[in-house]
Amino acid sequence: MENYLIYVGVAIATILLPGPAVMLTLNNSIQRGILKSLAGILGIALAILLVAIISATSLGIVLASSAIAFNIIKIVGAAYLIYLGIKMFRSEATNNDLFKEQEGSFFKCFMEGFLVSVSNPKAVIFFMSIFPQFIDLTQEYTPQFILLAVTFSFLVIVIHTIYAVSASFAKSKLSSQNGSSLLNKISGGVFVSFGVGLAASSK
Numbered sequence: 001m002e003n004y005l006i007y008v009g010v011a012i013a014t015i016l017l018p019g020p021a022v023m024l025t026l027n028n029s030i031q032r033g034i035l036k037s038l039a040g041i042l043g044i045a046l047a048i049l050l051v052a053i054i055s056a057t058s059l060g061i062v063l064a065s066s067a068i069a070f071n072i073i074k075i076v077g078a079a080y081l082i083y084l085g086i087k088m089f090r091s092e093a094t095n096n097d098l099f100k101e102q103e104g105s106f107f108k109c110f111m112e113g114f115l116v117s118v119s120n121p122k123a124v125i126f127f128m129s130i131f132p133q134f135i136d137l138t139q140e141y142t143p144q145f146i147l148l149a150v151t152f153s154f155l156v157i158v159i160h161t162i163y164a165v166s167a168s169f170a171k172s173k174l175s176s177q178n179g180s181s182l183l184n185k186i187s188g189g190v191f192v193s194f195g196v197g198l199a200a201s202s203k
Contacts, residue, residue: 004147007134011152014126015159020081020116020194022163027088027187028109029164037164039106043113044160045153050118052149055127070121074199077119081195084112089188 021044028037117123135144 003134007130007148008151008155010130011155012159015152015156020120020191021113021156022160023187023190023194024084024113024116025160025163026167028112029167030170031184032109034164034168036106036109037167038161039109040113041157041160041164043110043115044117045156047114047117048123048156049149049153051120051123052127052131052145052152055124055131056145056149073119073121077121078195078199080115080119081191082199083195084116085188085191085193085195087188088184088191090184 024040025037025044028040131145131148134148135141
């Protein structure tokens with residue numbers, strides 16, 4: 001795989017782009033703390049790995065070619081993003097004493113991360129269009145696919161952890177009643193916007 005380093009660069013650039021998963025990581029880090037944000041990151045990474053596997057199977061071809069299947073998953077994903085957005089928007093502001101104890105178990109944070117990533121059908125299209133460009137047809141397919149998929153998931157963990165750690169430094173500025181309320185409303189509005197954008201988009 002002569003173009004592996006190029007693939008890593010493409011993957012890093014893709015993961016760095018702000019999206020629902022990045023926003024969830026930032027919000028978890030500030031509202032729930034580093035450890036719970038890591039649970040969400042693991043959920044995101046596992047979902048990405050699953051999506052990559054789906055993209056390499058016949059199911060990925062069905063999603064890419066069937067408008068009905070694509071739209072069903074797209075609507076479900078959009079509805080979930082909008083649900084999260086409304087939930088965040090309506091969350092009450094926390095005070096300093098309770099700021100570090102926001103609701104949400106590790107499993108809940110993990111599942112939120114997993115569902116945000118796995119419910120986006122565009123991820124399947126992305127992997128189906130990107131992976132073939134970095135596969136050497138003269139070599140065995142499976143080891144190359146595993147390397148590309150695991151690399152992407154690993155980079156998700158690394159980059160999102162950097163996002164989470166960076167966001168944690170802003171916690172002190174957002175731990176006031178007004179700061180927390182503003183963060184909830186901004187995060188909620190962004191998630192609703194992502195949901196509406198996904199629902200209105202085409203392939």
